[in-house]
Amino acid sequence: VKTEVGIIGAGPAGLMLARILQQHGIDTVILERRSRAYVLGRIRAGVLEHGTVETLKAYGVGERLKREGIPIKSMQIRWNGEKHDTSIVDESGRHLTTYGQAKVVRDLIEQREADGLPIRFEAAVERLDDLEDAPKIRFVADGAAQTLECQFVAGCDGYHGVSRGYIPDAAAQSHLRDYPFAWFGILAEAAPHPDMRGFAHSTRGLAVASARSESIGRLYLQVPPDFDVNAMSDEDVWDELDRRMDDGSGQRLNRGRITERNRARLRGFVCEAMQHGRLLIAGDAAHIVPPSGAKGLNLAIGDARVMAEALRGRLRANDDRIYADYTAICLRRIWPTVAWSCQMSDTLHMFPDQSSFTTQMQYQNLNHWMHTETGQRRFRTAMLGLPYEI
Numbered sequence: 455v456k457t458e459v460g461i462i463g464a465g466p467a468g469l470m471l472a473r474i475l476q477q478h479g480i481d482t483v484i485l486e487r488r489s490r491a492y493v494l495g496r497i498r499a500g501v502l503e504h505g506t507v508e509t510l511k512a513y514g515v516g517e518r519l520k521r522e523g524i525p526i527k528s529m530q531i532r533w534n535g536e537k538h539d540t541s542i543v544d545e546s547g548r549h550l551t552t553y554g555q556a557k558v559v560r561d562l563i564e565q566r567e568a569d570g571l572p573i574r575f576e577a578a579v580e581r582l583d584d585l586e587d588a589p590k591i592r593f594v595a596d597g598a599a600q601t602l603e604c605q606f607v608a609g610c611d612g613y614h615g616v617s618r619g620y621i622p623d624a625a626a627q628s629h630l631r632d633y634p635f636a637w638f639g640i641l642a643e644a645a646p647h648p649d650m651r652g653f654a655h656s657t658r659g660l661a662v663a664s665a666r667s668e669s670i671g672r673l674y675l676q677v678p679p680d681f682d683v684n685a686m687s688d689e690d691v692w693d694e695l696d697r698r699m700d701d702g703s704g705q706r707l708n709r710g711r712i713t714e715r716n717r718a719r720l721r722g723f724v725c726e727a728m729q730h731g732r733l734l735i736a737g738d739a740a741h742i743v744p745p746s747g748a749k750g751l752n753l754a755i756g757d758a759r760v761m762a763e764a765l766r767g768r769l770r771a772n773d774d775r776i777y778a779d780y781t782a783i784c785l786r787r788i789w790p791t792v793a794w795s796c797q798m799s800d801t802l803h804m805f806p807d808q809s810s811f812t813t814q815m816q817y818q819n820l821n822h823w824m825h826t827e828t829g830q831r832r833f834r835t836a837m838l839g840l841p842y843e844i
């Protein structure tokens with residue numbers, strides 16, 4: 455099989471890249487290790503920056519998003535038993551949008567299928583060869599070893615993918631921070647309550663209440679890294695969420711059947727080597743953010759935009775300037791975004807053996823973000839996301 459760009463991974467980065475390249479008339483094949491049903495059913499992020507929404511609309515995959523996306527115009531944070539609220543709408547009216555990653559992925563996959571373009575599910579990439587001049591992607595599908603020949607390889611295969619390993623400097627140029635806790639996430643058939651949302655800093659650990667739709671809630675509890683997601687009954691999970699969200703008002707979360715439970719470790723990771731020869735990597739393959747800033751999916755879309763321009767330059771415009779600068783351009787958005795996500799995490803969680811002094815410092819940070827002009831501007835700007843250079 456041959457194509458111009460071989461894309462490894464049908465997550466947000468790979469699918470968005472394929473969609474943008476399609477608009478530029480560039481041929482792609484997507485190879486995805488998992489089954490179609492698995493990819494469509496995977497529950498992950500849910501908060502889209504304005505720029506992500508505009509990108510999806512601009513490339514013709516924003517119809518359902520326009521109908522079903524729920525605007526987020528203010529952010530609630532609870533700490534020390536009190537609720538605080540701040541607007542996150544900026545001067546030009548930009549705000550965040552609730553729209554699940556599973557929906558973004560479904561919209562992109564269904565559009566690609568409707569356009570008759572190739573996605574090979576259950577095609578696991580095992581090896582990359584000849585990345586300097588004539589790349590070959592070796593994969594296994596239908597029980598047989600196969601090869602995709604291409605001019606460029608887009609490694610959009612997530613944190614545990616294979617592509618980063620083919621960048622010689624990747625390990626030496628990587629920076630990692632592991633947090634000593636995890637997020638236990640639930641999906642529940644419980645209409646999100648408008649007064650009971652956002653982050654709750656509590657001495658029992660962080661709680662987060664967000665929406666997936668008008669009738670489905672997505673909520674999280676900070677838990678130890680090895681927490682067993684089936685250890686608590688539904689009732690106990692709701693009780694614990696209510697305890698952490700308590701702001702003295704007597705208001706409680708709407709409860710409902712818990713339909714999904716998962717656990718995600720928190721880490722910050724940046725690989726500062728994002729290209730080698732004819733291989734470029736994007737999204738979680740190159741960086742991980744702790745989820746507090748809701749940035750993982752948004753960063754992946756940002757990388758895909760830059761990669762598409764880099765490849766368009768090489769393949770259609772005989773211009774390799776963006777390609778040459780690909781890593782540097784991406785890192786200019788990645789590092790500040792990772793830094794913000796880590797700052798949010800440091801401020802919102804209870805660390806093991808945390809002193810009361812540290813807790814007071816966290817309150818000061820939160821107070822700054824919620825109640826001072828400079829802090830509010832910082833919070834709003836960071837939450838809404840950095841502008842795109844490309």
Ligand SMILES: Cc1cc2nc3c(=O)[nH]c(=O)nc-3n(C[C@H](O)[C@H](O)[C@H](O)COP(=O)(O)OP(=O)(O)OC[C@H]3O[C@@H](n4cnc5c(N)ncnc54)[C@H](O)[C@@H]3O)c2cc1C
Nearest residue numbers: 463465466467487498499579611612737738748749750751
């Ligand atoms: C459990 C979990 C919960 C999360 N929750 C949030 C959240 O609440 N908020 C938030 O902002 N972010 C969240 N994230 C992060 C966010 O989902 C990611 O940042 C986003 O999915 C990155 O997109 P991506 O396309 O780079 O990678 P991915 O979505 O990981 O896609 C990579 C794809 O590559 C495929 N692949 C891997 N290896 C191979 C191979 N060898 N061959 C072929 N295919 C391969 C994988 O199957 C996968 O489909 C969460 C992540 C996880 C894991």
